[in-house]
Amino acid sequence: MRTFSDLIVCEHCDSVYRRRTLLPGEVARCGRCAAILYRAQRLDIAGWLALTLAAAIVFVIANVCPVIHISLQGLHNDATLWESATALARGPIALIAVPFALSIIVFPLVQISLFAWVLLHASVGRRAPGFAPVMRLLAALRPWSMVEVCLLGILVAVVKLSNFLQVTPGAGLWATAGLMMLIMLIANRDTQRLWELTEPKPPASV
Template identity: 60%
Template sequence: MQPLDLHPSRIICEHCDSLYEASALQAGQSAYCVRCGAVLDRGHRLSIEQLLALTVAAAIMFVFANVFPVISISLQGLTNEVTLWGSVQALAQGRITLIALVVGLAIILAPALQIALLFWVLAHAHRGKIAPGFKACMRALEHLRPWSMLEVCLLGILVAIIKLAGMLDVHAGVGLWAMAMLMVLILLIAGKDIRRLWDELEVGRP
């Protein structure tokens, strides 16, 4: 669900269906529904160029998060490291293969698709053009947002590090720091602000 624009100067609250006159907001300003308190709109803090640059940075962090180990464990001279993909493979080697599929979707496939779709629509928007398949891409981004669970994975890894620290020599790897940065970047780029492209590119909402 998202606020629906019946007219360029009107907006409907996505929670209680109250109708309001839309108004221009400055960076940092927000408009709230008087009836239910939901956020109707926010002032755009980042330009299209900045969003595109952050998307490129997110792609680099995604590569780092999947190439470098997220955690390393040492015990009596023996060391073992694991990457995000390695953790998915480990889960798949047992009776919880379905869990491995869900984890792979949430921490690898969903973020990768988000980054690819964001780069596609923002690269064209940077040139003042509407990306081919724009509506399908924007709808896909809305559906992918709940499936991207990097923050849940990050929290789980931090809990594991704390619990294992008393028994083993545990170190956070480069992949873990890259994943933390990737999580922040995706939250900045793929949030509700990306919906502004509908209006800025003058594309009719589906």
């Protein structure tokens, strides 16, 4: 099958364009519907990989450290993301625990692992094994990884609970906020570049 990696299709009106290298800060727009086709990338593969590894470290902190500390009349309790998910599973809205755990813990973990896999290979100019299905999975996961929704939920819970109890945010909450920023930075990029950078070279003709 022939592929045309130098062409780009507008997602909104299906116009086809030939890609060209943009200068820093430039944006390529569709000539017909003015939608953004792609942007100039400030970050190279090494920077992208560094952000992904930082996200992996922050992910561990967000899952190991408590997100909130609760105190009431000398009694203290801490809750991590995992404990929040298991507490939900035991409560009256147990079904919510599944999408909670998937979108807050499982999907971000899969995203970070897959990005690390393709970027580690791309950093040495190689295409990772299973590259095409991994890229399709990353595109499918993008809307389902919702760390920012979790963060908003925790902040609302902290404010509501602080009316009755002494609630203080834990290290896990700050790590979750950092994770939200890092996931946005690594996942909302033009992944087309990875296809171009790792494209196998045609065999040299003799």
